[in-house]
Amino acid sequence: MATVRLAAIKALNGSSRLRNLSCSLNHRCKALSIRAFSAAMSPPSKAVVYDLHGPPDTVTRIIERPPVELKENDVCVKMLAAPINPSDINRIEGVYPVRPQVPAVGGYEGVGEVYSMGSSVKGLSPGDWVIPLPTSSGTWQTYIVKEQSAWHKINKDTPLEYAATVTVNPLTALRMLEDFVNLNSGDAIVQNGATSIVGQCIIQLARIRGIHSVNIIRDRAGSDEVKEKLKKLGADVVYTESQLEVKNVKGLLANIPEPALGFNCVGGNSASLVLKFLRQGGTMVTYGGMAKKPITVSTSSFIFKDLSLRGFWLQKWMNSDKAEECRSMVDYLLDLVREGKLKYEMELSPFNEFHTALDKALGKLGSQPKQIIQF
Amino acid sequence: MATVRLAAIKALNGSSRLRNLSCSLNHRCKALSIRAFSAAMSPPSKAVVYDLHGPPDTVTRIIERPPVELKENDVCVKMLAAPINPSDINRIEGVYPVRPQVPAVGGYEGVGEVYSMGSSVKGLSPGDWVIPLPTSSGTWQTYIVKEQSAWHKINKDTPLEYAATVTVNPLTALRMLEDFVNLNSGDAIVQNGATSIVGQCIIQLARIRGIHSVNIIRDRAGSDEVKEKLKKLGADVVYTESQLEVKNVKGLLANIPEPALGFNCVGGNSASLVLKFLRQGGTMVTYGGMAKKPITVSTSSFIFKDLSLRGFWLQKWMNSDKAEECRSMVDYLLDLVREGKLKYEMELSPFNEFHTALDKALGKLGSQPKQIIQF
Numbered sequence: 001m002a003t004v005r006l007a008a009i010k011a012l013n014g015s016s017r018l019r020n021l022s023c024s025l026n027h028r029c030k031a032l033s034i035r036a037f038s039a040a041m042s043p044p045s046k047a048v049v050y051d052l053h054g055p056p057d058t059v060t061r062i063i064e065r066p067p068v069e070l071k072e073n074d075v076c077v078k079m080l081a082a083p084i085n086p087s088d089i090n091r092i093e094g095v096y097p098v099r100p101q102v103p104a105v106g107g108y109e110g111v112g113e114v115y116s117m118g119s120s121v122k123g124l125s126p127g128d129w130v131i132p133l134p135t136s137s138g139t140w141q142t143y144i145v146k147e148q149s150a151w152h153k154i155n156k157d158t159p160l161e162y163a164a165t166v167t168v169n170p171l172t173a174l175r176m177l178e179d180f181v182n183l184n185s186g187d188a189i190v191q192n193g194a195t196s197i198v199g200q201c202i203i204q205l206a207r208i209r210g211i212h213s214v215n216i217i218r219d220r221a222g223s224d225e226v227k228e229k230l231k232k233l234g235a236d237v238v239y240t241e242s243q244l245e246v247k248n249v250k251g252l253l254a255n256i257p258e259p260a261l262g263f264n265c266v267g268g269n270s271a272s273l274v275l276k277f278l279r280q281g282g283t284m285v286t287y288g289g290m291a292k293k294p295i296t297v298s299t300s301s302f303i304f305k306d307l308s309l310r311g312f313w314l315q316k317w318m319n320s321d322k323a324e325e326c327r328s329m330v331d332y333l334l335d336l337v338r339e340g341k342l343k344y345e346m347e348l349s350p351f352n353e354f355h356t357a358l359d360k361a362l363g364k365l366g367s368q369p370k371q372i373i374q375f
Numbered sequence: 376m377a378t379v380r381l382a383a384i385k386a387l388n389g390s391s392r393l394r395n396l397s398c399s400l401n402h403r404c405k406a407l408s409i410r411a412f413s414a415a416m417s418p419p420s421k422a423v424v425y426d427l428h429g430p431p432d433t434v435t436r437i438i439e440r441p442p443v444e445l446k447e448n449d450v451c452v453k454m455l456a457a458p459i460n461p462s463d464i465n466r467i468e469g470v471y472p473v474r475p476q477v478p479a480v481g482g483y484e485g486v487g488e489v490y491s492m493g494s495s496v497k498g499l500s501p502g503d504w505v506i507p508l509p510t511s512s513g514t515w516q517t518y519i520v521k522e523q524s525a526w527h528k529i530n531k532d533t534p535l536e537y538a539a540t541v542t543v544n545p546l547t548a549l550r551m552l553e554d555f556v557n558l559n560s561g562d563a564i565v566q567n568g569a570t571s572i573v574g575q576c577i578i579q580l581a582r583i584r585g586i587h588s589v590n591i592i593r594d595r596a597g598s599d600e601v602k603e604k605l606k607k608l609g610a611d612v613v614y615t616e617s618q619l620e621v622k623n624v625k626g627l628l629a630n631i632p633e634p635a636l637g638f639n640c641v642g643g644n645s646a647s648l649v650l651k652f653l654r655q656g657g658t659m660v661t662y663g664g665m666a667k668k669p670i671t672v673s674t675s676s677f678i679f680k681d682l683s684l685r686g687f688w689l690q691k692w693m694n695s696d697k698a699e700e701c702r703s704m705v706d707y708l709l710d711l712v713r714e715g716k717l718k719y720e721m722e723l724s725p726f727n728e729f730h731t732a733l734d735k736a737l738g739k740l741g742s743q744p745k746q747i748i749q750f
Contacts, residue, residue, distance in 0.1 A: 294671050303662060
């Protein structure tokens, strides 16, 4: 009987016919039905979906999705905010190596509050703030149901936009500073794409550990302003690519030691500049390719300069049994945010203006801050 | 008095005037003088020297060098054989990152027999075979004086040409199979430049450990013959570069597992072919750049395929406190040679035909086997 009722409710999924059906049942049954609905089903959800891979501004649309049944370990979360990251765009375009099966809901991180829970869930209450951890597809929707183990409870004092964005960019920055070279206070790193959110996080996280940062930005109007902004975050030096067209870039290090670790999210010539700054035996980690150009390295860089070239992909790292480590890293990063030690520029955009936010994220409206959808 | 006599002998260094001077001394003094000469000085040496960096065939000449004084821990070795390696040529050209100070004697490895020793030397006898270890500059001469600790005694049953060449190419091959990826029996490696001596050693050393090898050679006349030769050494598969211009090179692996480790001594497109064969998370080690072209790598190879690119330079490895390990590796390799498990083609050339051997090593006389100067 319960199964039949649930199936009926599913079939009706939030349409006005639900109320009519309820009215036709006797009082007792009606009470049971409402309890069953509120305890065992999510509300219907509005979601950004794409049925095909392609240009995100043409293939995405907002639809209403039916309620989802909550199993005993499930938690239904009302999403509060989720960012539009470049990797979200790549996933929709179908150029990401792991393609979500279409139709799919967009988004890969975010924050929400607990709305309802299955009967076996312990340690969470409605209203608690949680983030999906490990990150996973489908955060661009108003309600999400997942097992309790897929959610990480965070401090509600966190600014919403940071809670929504901590698990991709800041975590990448933190991980990359930890995983490749053993750095000590007084050491240095070099990076290109320093204005990216990962870049800004690297500057600040390095600074906290007493590590100097050498930063490369692309030539652009207003680069002096950008340099000042990065220096305020803790950057030791910031150079545009054209400033580095000199015979001996290391002469520009002044009192900073030669960097042992470099980060590349651009490729092409900009990656070569990172390599030039590295010290003997240094490591360059590639985590992006904004210039869409490959990385070119001389033979002698490997043999005589003993450089190592590596790559970092957060998604792979997260999926390799690092759940606990991941949770404590997120807590550490959000502590820094609340202490004012980790910041980056973002813009909250209401969900009903999703496509404007997407256009901004796609660069169609000039340089814009990171877009965070607020549900 | 002894000092004066030594200085006089040095000044005369092996000229016919030495005998005249000796005749003019009384009997006792003459006896002392001869003992002093034989115990404390090396014979004069013939050496291949260069006074300037430049084309090896024009800047090298054979000269006679004066006797050298033996200190109490010194051993004077009569060189028997030494190879002409590509790195010797690079050193003379001045394109090697560590430039020997000119004037310099050529050569970087070889084998000799003990000729005489200082009074404190233990455990060596005249006639013993020794090789300089760690390798060092100046093996292209007939007599060399170095401290005992700089010599490694080897088994005299070793074929001369292998004793002369074990410390550069076979040691590079052995080291590179050990230092980067933990390989087990049944695993696979991929390499380009498979016909080089390092390449041939890799095939054989891998085979001994049950490791498969995928080998890439350049397109050339007689490539079928070359393939057969490498297969006889233990190569699992051998492809020319043009055979690998296919969409899916991994389809050519047949039953061989995807290689976890690759070796590159060519650069350019040939390095890209090595990268294509590597499995997820694989490592490519560059140890040469015969094509004189850089290595180009896509961003996604680092991020999504998680490839690591490294380099290997034997000279740096040897100078990093590995003396003991080095000695046991050389012994292991020479054991394999004596057991017939490690072989590669060489040609012994008499010292008085050095410049012909050099022309062969420089490729001026077509494809030639490795040239070994026999003193």
